[in-house]
Amino acid sequence: SQQGEEDPQALSIQEGENATMNCSYKTSINNLQWYRQNSGRGLVHLILIRSNEREKHSGRLRVTLDTSKKSSSLLITASRAADTASYFCATDGGGGADGLTFGKGTHLIIQP
């Protein structure tokens, strides 16, 4: 079963605005990762945040992690048309099996 659940399922914003996506999970984790998937392509790793970290930055990306609430957020600042994609959170350490457990994703559309 899915460990992470992204919210919202879909998001449409204007170019230049900030986009925020949230992820909630159920069990304890070692780390949480965010991936991007462009239509018809494979997933691309964006950023990893470990369970003892609270915030991490990478370029226009900012990720936060609140282990007490079992939630994470991904902020994309100054969005661009090329950011249009689906974004998935993935948790490491949940589900009882090896490998990452993925959520269902947030589909982000950046309107030019």
Place this chain on the structure above:
Amino acid sequence: NAGVTQTPKFRVLKTGQSMTLLCAQDMNHEYMYWYRQDPGMGLRLIHYSVGEGTTAKGEVPDGYNVSRLKKQNFLLGLESAAPSQTSVYFCASSYIKTASDGYTFGSGTRLTVV
């Protein structure tokens, strides 16, 4: 370019037919994974391998078999395809389980079973 290569990219099978999906990586990664992606379901882990000669079951292993005879290759087999196996299949690899650079994914195999 270095990365994960999946073949074939597209395939249509008749119910009951068999096929093998090939995943090859040239990054000397120890861990390899097979996921399936269905609309509205996200990615679900089928099987994985933590090194040459090892395999293990993931969340949805029924109807699939895997082999990892060489470190760089991870094969996914469907012995008797069923319409429920219509999906997009992704292979991924990682150097270690919690590598900070995450998983590297292939571009996927779109399989339709009729």
